[in-house]
Amino acid sequence: MNHRSNSHLCLFVLVAASAIFLGNAQVPFPGKCPEVKIVESFDAEAYMGLWYEYAKYPFVFEFGQKCTTATYSIVDANTVSVFNAGINEISGEPKNITGEAKVIGPGQLAVAFYPGQPLTEANYLVLATDYKTYSVVYNCIEFSPLLNSKFAWILTREREPSAKTIEAAKKILEENKVSLSYLVDTTQNECSQS
Numbered sequence: 001m002n003h004r005s006n007s008h009l010c011l012f013v014l015v016a017a018s019a020i021f022l023g024n025a026q027v028p029f030p031g032k033c034p035e036v037k038i039v040e041s042f043d044a045e046a047y048m049g050l051w052y053e054y055a056k057y058p059f060v061f062e063f064g065q066k067c068t069t070a071t072y073s074i075v076d077a078n079t080v081s082v083f084n085a086g087i088n089e090i091s092g093e094p095k096n097i098t099g100e101a102k103v104i105g106p107g108q109l110a111v112a113f114y115p116g117q118p119l120t121e122a123n124y125l126v127l128a129t130d131y132k133t134y135s136v137v138y139n140c141i142e143f144s145p146l147l148n149s150k151f152a153w154i155l156t157r158e159r160e161p162s163a164k165t166i167e168a169a170k171k172i173l174e175e176n177k178v179s180l181s182y183l184v185d186t187t188q189n190e191c192s193q194s
């Protein structure tokens with residue numbers, strides 16, 4: 001085994017280990033990031049406002065969290081403020097985090113929650129949205145040609161969306177060959193906020 005594939009193996013072990021320790025914070029997959037279809041045009045203004053997280057591929061900030069919401073507001077022509085909130089499933093304590101996003105292409109946003117985090121690379125890809133009922137968001141990080149990690153979210157305008165809305169969103173994931181089997185529904189009941 002040469003040095004290169006050795007470091008790939010190390011990386012894989014590291015990612016797999018963190019996935020286990022962080023409660024499957026990310027879903028590691030073999031190979032490169034597959035091609036996905038992103039919206040061709042994006043109306044940032046229509047996208048603003050409150051979204052409920054219906055389901056997601058597990059993500060570290062949201063682990064053990066219910067009633068998760070994302071609220072987007074326009075700051076200027078291509079800057080969006082991001083406010084994510086939820087309730088700790090165990091303690092019942094509310095939790096929130098504020099971030100910033102840059103719209104860097106149609107349906108391609110760079111979202112950052114930590115100071116100094118660069119806002120140059122899209123990490124929030126809108127595969128499809130009708131602005132009024134659902135949005136399907138995706139990201140894939142390629143660690144090497146042998147390993148990638150995928151993130152996916154179904155966001156909905158209603159806390160309890162219709163079956164038709166969810167069907168439409170899941171269809172988008174399927175069309176992009178994003179497996180539905182890693183999607184975990186977010187608990188959206190017994191939320192003290194309205």
Ligand SMILES: *[C@@H]1O[C@H](CO)[C@@H](O)[C@H](O)[C@H]1NC(C)=O
Nearest residue numbers: 083085086094095096097098
């Ligand atoms: C966000 O969380 C902080 C402390 O964790 C809290 O003081 C603040 O009220 C929360 N903001 C909202 C809008 O819920």
